[in-house]
Amino acid sequence: MSKIVLTFNAGSSSLKFAAFGADNGVLNHLAAGQVEGIGATPKGSVKRATGEKTEFAFGPGAGGLDHRAAMKVILGWLTDIGYARGIVAVGHRVVHGGPDLVQPILIDEAAIAKLQKLIPLAPLHQPHNLSGIAAAIEAFPGTPQVACFDTAFHRSHPFVSDTFALPRSYYDEGVRRYGFHGLSYEYILRTLKKMAPQIAREDVIVAHLGNGASMCAVKNGRSIASTMGFTALDGLPMGTRCGQLDPGVLLYLMAEKKMDAQQISDLLYKESGLKGMSGLSQDMRELEASDSPRAKEAIDYFVHRIRRELAGLAATVDGVEGVVFTGGIGEHSARIRKAVLTGMEWMGLVLDDEANEASAQIISAKASPTAIFVIPTDEERMIARHTLEVTGDRPAT
Numbered sequence: 001m002s003k004i005v006l007t008f009n010a011g012s013s014s015l016k017f018a019a020f021g022a023d024n025g026v027l028n029h030l031a032a033g034q035v036e037g038i039g040a041t042p043k044g045s046v047k048r049a050t051g052e053k054t055e056f057a058f059g060p061g062a063g064g065l066d067h068r069a070a071m072k073v074i075l076g077w078l079t080d081i082g083y084a085r086g087i088v089a090v091g092h093r094v095v096h097g098g099p100d101l102v103q104p105i106l107i108d109e110a111a112i113a114k115l116q117k118l119i120p121l122a123p124l125h126q127p128h129n130l131s132g133i134a135a136a137i138e139a140f141p142g143t144p145q146v147a148c149f150d151t152a153f154h155r156s157h158p159f160v161s162d163t164f165a166l167p168r169s170y171y172d173e174g175v176r177r178y179g180f181h182g183l184s185y186e187y188i189l190r191t192l193k194k195m196a197p198q199i200a201r202e203d204v205i206v207a208h209l210g211n212g213a214s215m216c217a218v219k220n221g222r223s224i225a226s227t228m229g230f231t232a233l234d235g236l237p238m239g240t241r242c243g244q245l246d247p248g249v250l251l252y253l254m255a256e257k258k259m260d261a262q263q264i265s266d267l268l269y270k271e272s273g274l275k276g277m278s279g280l281s282q283d284m285r286e287l288e289a290s291d292s293p294r295a296k297e298a299i300d301y302f303v304h305r306i307r308r309e310l311a312g313l314a315a316t317v318d319g320v321e322g323v324v325f326t327g328g329i330g331e332h333s334a335r336i337r338k339a340v341l342t343g344m345e346w347m348g349l350v351l352d353d354e355a356n357e358a359s360a361q362i363i364s365a366k367a368s369p370t371a372i373f374v375i376p377t378d379e380e381r382m383i384a385r386h387t388l389e390v391t392g393d394r395p396a397t
Ligand SMILES: Nc1ncnc2c1ncn2[C@@H]1O[C@H](COP(=O)(O)OP(=O)(O)O)[C@@H](O)[C@H]1O
Pocket: 209, 210, 211, 212, 239, 282, 283, 284, 285, 286, 288, 327, 328, 329, 332, 333
């Protein structure tokens, strides 16, 4: 029986998972799937590397399904397929590791207590990450569980990238710019190192444009600055999150609109961004297909913020040798990439239109001083790799 590493990425209403064969430290993708609509109308499926797809069946009354129940459905499938017996370790994406957790860790009770203390710093992600861990411990008793942090990659930031201009005591108690999507950035840098080692050693800006979106300036493989801050709200507008916001707006909402913390949290995390601006959808594909002026405004604002951050992040390093697009939008939307890069020749960014339309690996023109890449991210593989490292099996590549 092959050794299998499982990975989990728990969101507020979803549980994504992947299975990798892990013989001799070589990770071999076996399957990936998800349960969505947890707490509402659950649905889910899993696709094997062979191409075979299975829809999960949810019985009547599954509407109240929580992360534990979702885990049982996944465990049922893993048992049916014969994978369950081979599972040697389980890796989890945990969004917040706070100021001190700079490496993936083996999860024990003390670690869980530490991660629970970080819930107020990531209210929309951390509780779900922890319920995913609790459910996995119950489903796979005795199997090592590893936590991999979205924040860890950014702990190489210089002080100026980590601080706000508040009295120093706030920094000391942890009110800092943490940065997120670190597992994605780590994967991208590893891949870039194989594709273009000389560029990966220089200054690179990576744009992770998915449902959550952020950008990161990297110098010689280390994060120097990120657009995300204390929480995963800051920086670029996202599917349903506002991105950068003048804090004066919050004071106005509290003082004049009498909104409480929960109402403001719901507005900024769930009702803003592409969805709030367009009044139509959080899904970029739907906005691109729409001829509504609001959808166009939402796209224009998304592009405008990316361009500002691109130039701003370039100033945190000394000139940029490479730009990488990743995440669902970054990987697939030629229209967004073109809008971001048009008129950016002054930064050395010259697009090859044909390569861009084809979403090729390299989309810069041959004569472009700065190389531009499209690299599909794989946070799951990064989690699996860290999980092998922590549990003592050295990954081969
Ligand atoms: N072909 C495409 N063109 C434009 N946008 C796309 C395309 N494919 C996916 N997207 C967008 O990618 C986003 C989801 O990104 P993804 O990285 O998969 O999300 P998540 O952060 O949930 O993992 C959605 O806005 C979706 O519309």
